[in-house]
Amino acid sequence: MARRRRPVRIANCSGATPDPGQIMLTQATGHLLGSGRGLGQRESQPVDVITGDYLAEANIAENAEAFHAGRHPGWVASALTGIELTLGQVFQRRGGLKIIVNGGCLNPKGLAEKVQTLVDERVKKGDGDENVVKVAYVDGDDLLANVEDILLGNANDDRGEGKRRTRLPHLDAENEQVHLAKDADDFLGSDGHEQEPSTAPTTNNKKKKGTKRRKIVAANAYLGCRAIRAGLELGADIIICGRVADASPVMAAAAWWHGWADTCFDELAGALVAGHLIECSTYGTGANFAGFDELMAAPRAGRGGSGAGGPEALWNLGCPIAEIDAAGECVITKHPGLNGYVTEEVVKCQLLYELQGNIYLNSDVKADLHAITVRQLGPNRVHVGGAKGSPPPPTTKLAVFYQGGWQGEMTVNANGYAVSDKYDLQEFQVRRQLREWGKLDSLDVLEFQRLGVPAGNPRTQLAGTTSLRIFAQASDGPDSVRAVVAAWSHVFMQHFPGMHCSLDLRLMAVPVPFLAYFPAVVEQSRIEEAVNLLGVCDSSTEKAGAVVKRVVMGPPRVTEKLAPRESYDSANTMNLEAFGPTELVPLGDIMLARSGDKGANVNVGFTPRTGLSKDPEVWDWMRSYFTLARMREMMGDDWRDEYHVERVEFAGISAVHYVVYGVLGRGVSSSARLDSLGKGFGEWLRAVHAPVPKRFLDRGYRERSRL
Structure with a gap:
């Protein structure tokens, strides 16, 4: 036209x-x-x-x-x-x-x-x-009808009828510094079929013996x-x-x-x-x-x-x-x-x-x-x-979903003193009972996640309440998940002082099937x-x-191979002391952020609040403060050695951007993380305290924002 x-x-x-x-x-x-x-x-x-x-x-x-x-x-x-x-x-x-x-x-x-x-x-x-x-x-x-051929590799290769099943290439596999979740490609099975080794390291290469092929329910490019x-x-x-x-x-x-x-x-x-x-x-x-x-x-x-x-x-x-x-x-x-x-x-x-x-x-x-x-x-x-x-690139992303197993969760609450000890006791009781029954090892995931910190001198009971989220997954059937609520019920009357919860336990007592995600790559010529x-x-x-x-349409006529993703700390950074006296405040007093999920990973970008985005000194401080090591520091106790961080800058919008690999396990649909979509990740980091130059602080806004 x-x-x-x-x-x-x-x-x-x-x-x-x-x-x-x-x-x-x-x-x-x-x-x-x-x-x-x-x-x-x-x-x-x-x-x-x-x-x-x-x-x-x-x-x-x-x-x-x-x-x-x-x-x-x-x-x-x-x-x-x-x-x-x-x-x-x-x-x-x-x-x-x-x-x-x-x-x-x-x-x-x-x-x-x-x-x-x-x-x-x-x-x-x-x-x-x-x-x-x-x-x-x-x-x-929709490549569901062809996904088995893709798993087997090139149908026109010369390996003949005896060709081996190859591992479907993971989207992040070419980055040798990224550790895939230990169960990332378990759905391919180890039920007697010979497989080529994975092209990327995993957090744990030990796999269950006799892992069965999982049914693939969707494969869409x-x-x-x-x-x-x-x-x-x-x-x-x-x-x-x-x-x-x-x-x-x-x-x-x-x-x-x-x-x-x-x-x-x-x-x-x-x-x-x-x-x-x-x-x-x-x-x-x-x-x-x-x-x-x-x-x-x-x-x-x-x-x-x-x-x-x-x-x-x-x-x-x-x-x-x-x-x-x-x-x-x-x-x-x-x-x-x-x-x-x-x-x-x-x-x-x-x-x-x-x-x-x-x-x-x-x-x-x-x-x-x-x-x-x-x-x-x-x-x-x-x-x-x-x-x-x-x-x-000559390839595109292929979203593969398969039957991952069964999962359930429940929440118990605590008030008052020694909340950490109370949750220690609850976790010990449930795990010990599952071990006594021989059920603990049948669970692929069992986490006791502590939510919140009680207010000091609370004016209401709710202000002094925190929660313990018990989350379980099992690939071998719903009975393994149901065993968790059974164990909790078995020791119920031995609970810590003041334990209370919702009376509706169906989220754990009636486990639901979940789908697991494998982000793969596929040649566009196959589509x-x-x-x-x-x-x-x-x-x-x-x-x-x-x-x-x-x-x-056919594949794109002009393509070029993907180069390794860039990741770097800023060149010519400034000594942070050069910005003058600082005050330890939440990063959110001067920074905005947006985060989200990218498969098994979380991304987050930081950019200044309104009124600071045009200040070149703020940008100099940002690129000097927000380093690769800083992300590991900000994540605190949530950091795991198997995670990997990448960092880039967008100087034209005064933004520093990170990708943290592995935070979501296999991805949103099967993540044990409460924030499974990664949307709250940036808001959490904005609440982390940082030594911010006093000249950047708008004290009037800061006080209003904390009311």
């Missing part, structure tokens, strides 16, 4: 399955459902494309077995609801509004056929002819943007995807709009960043923001009100919009009539969320973020630029990424959604 001049306006409508479908209509109209306000008010401009991300790493696997057994449709219900509500807008705008969602999940074809049925019904009612609204779906991500773009070029108005990378729909829309070639890597890198910034819905407009207390204390900006915002300032937030220009740079904004805050600090924190480091990977481009910049243009308008692109354009059904006897055109 011809290159267009103005930026394309792409609105996000979902960042997770719980986001309600009505947000899609809100983004199409610029006002809340039922509010009566429209695009003509507050000078809101229409959007060209609406994208929705419904898939976290574990979403696809959650319903995989039910889908394959015919008990689940395989798609995300809120995605269908959003399209149903918004379809009238698509008809009215006649090609002027596109919708791209990954809510097809396990069954993009099925959801596309359902949407095509809705389109057919409107056509029959006279809302338009059969060419007004076209539906397509992208497939090729992360697709790029090229099939989506091809669908737009075929005239599709609604494109349903499965497991595409989070930013791929935004990249596709920008590439289609501006007519970029597949080798316009700088432009694609910019669009990748834009997609990253808006794909988590309201995270881009003030949600999950470390500076939320500043927003609540500030005048209400979302609807032009005055006075302190309070909690209402962060209620009913609108989702973000990315305006992407022909060079791939973007402006992050929102509809003026909706609540929310689009500020430099909000955008910086979202930029730091769930990064791998300074190179952001996608199936179609690598984005170098070294020179990224973020600049406020005006109220709720932030410019982002500086990303540089290069060819993608048949394609877009399928559906046709209108013009007869009551025809099945809706017949494919009228299928375009197979």
